[in-house]
Amino acid sequence: MTVGRAGGYSDPVGCRMRRDTTGLEKTKEGNTVRIALAFVTIVALAATLLAGSALAQTPSVTAEVKDAGGKVVGVARFTAAADGVQLAGQVQGLPPGVHGIHIHTVGTCAPPDFVSAGGHFNPTGKKHGTKNAEGHHVGDLPNLTIAADGTGTIQMVAKGATLSAGATSLFDADGSALVIHAGPDDEATDPTGNSGGRIACGVLTQLSAPASSLPRTGDPAVIVSILAGAGALFAAGGVALRRRQTR
Numbered sequence: 001m002t003v004g005r006a007g008g009y010s011d012p013v014g015c016r017m018r019r020d021t022t023g024l025e026k027t028k029e030g031n032t033v034r035i036a037l038a039f040v041t042i043v044a045l046a047a048t049l050l051a052g053s054a055l056a057q058t059p060s061v062t063a064e065v066k067d068a069g070g071k072v073v074g075v076a077r078f079t080a081a082a083d084g085v086q087l088a089g090q091v092q093g094l095p096p097g098v099h100g101i102h103i104h105t106v107g108t109c110a111p112p113d114f115v116s117a118g119g120h121f122n123p124t125g126k127k128h129g130t131k132n133a134e135g136h137h138v139g140d141l142p143n144l145t146i147a148a149d150g151t152g153t154i155q156m157v158a159k160g161a162t163l164s165a166g167a168t169s170l171f172d173a174d175g176s177a178l179v180i181h182a183g184p185d186d187e188a189t190d191p192t193g194n195s196g197g198r199i200a201c202g203v204l205t206q207l208s209a210p211a212s213s214l215p216r217t218g219d220p221a222v223i224v225s226i227l228a229g230a231g232a233l234f235a236a237g238g239v240a241l242r243r244r245q246t247r
C-alpha cells in the first residue's frame with residue numbers, strides 16, 4: 001500500500017507529494033490527520049489549563065475567631081449557597097448558652113470590645129432580625145448555642161449574602177467580620193438584636209485557593225504544564241508551516 005493512498009482515496013487534481021524534515025513522504029490526507037491530532041492536543045491542553053485555573057480561583061473564605069484576650073476560639077468557613085452564604089465551623093472555649101452571632105460590616109476585629117467591626121452588614125437597608133417585619137439584615141444569622149463544655153457548631157446561612165463582587169458581597173471595600181455576642185439575639189430588636197457585648201470576632205479572609213493545592217516551583221505538575229505548553233506551541237507552529245507548504 002502506498003503511503004497516503006489507503007482505502008480508495010482519490011485526488012482529482014493528483015496527489016501532491018512532498019518531503020518534510022523527517023524524510024517521510026506526506027500527502028494532504030496525512031497532513032489532515034496531523035492537523036486534527038494537533039488540534040485535539042491543543043484543545044485538550046487548553047481545557048486542562050482552564051480547569052486548573054478555575055480550581056485555583058475557587059474562593060476559599062474563612063474567619064479565625066478570637067476572643068477578647070486574643071485567643072483563637074474557632075474557625076468558620078464560608079461558601080456560596082443557593083440562598084446566601086453558608087457558614088460552617090466549630091468554636092470552643094466560649095461561655096455556655098445561647099449567643100447572638102452576626103456578620104458585621106467592617107473587617108476589623110480590635111479587642112477587647114470589637115467595636116471596630118461596626119454594625120451588622122446591612123447593604124439592603126433593612127431592619128434587624130428575621131422576626132422583624134422590616135427585616136432582615138444580610139448579616140443576620142440564627143443564634144449560636146454553646147454547650148456546657150464550651151463548644152459549639154456553626155452551621156447556618158447568611159441569607160442574601162454573596163461572596164462574589166456586588167452590592168451584597170461580604171468582600172466590599174472594608175471587608176466584614178463574624179462577631180459572637182455575650183447573650184442571645186431576640187431576632188427582632190433593631191439594630192442589634194439586644195444580644196449584649198461582643199465576646200469574639202473573626203475577619204473574613206479570602207484566599208484564591210487553599211495553600212496546599214497551589215502548585216509550587218519544581219512540582220511535577222508545573223514541569224508537565226511547561227512541557228505541554230511548549231509542545232502545543234511547537235505543534236501549532238508545525239501545522240501552520242505545513243499548511244503554507246501545501247499551498
Ligand SMILES: [Cu+2]
Nearest residue numbers: 101102179181
Ligand atoms: Cu453582632
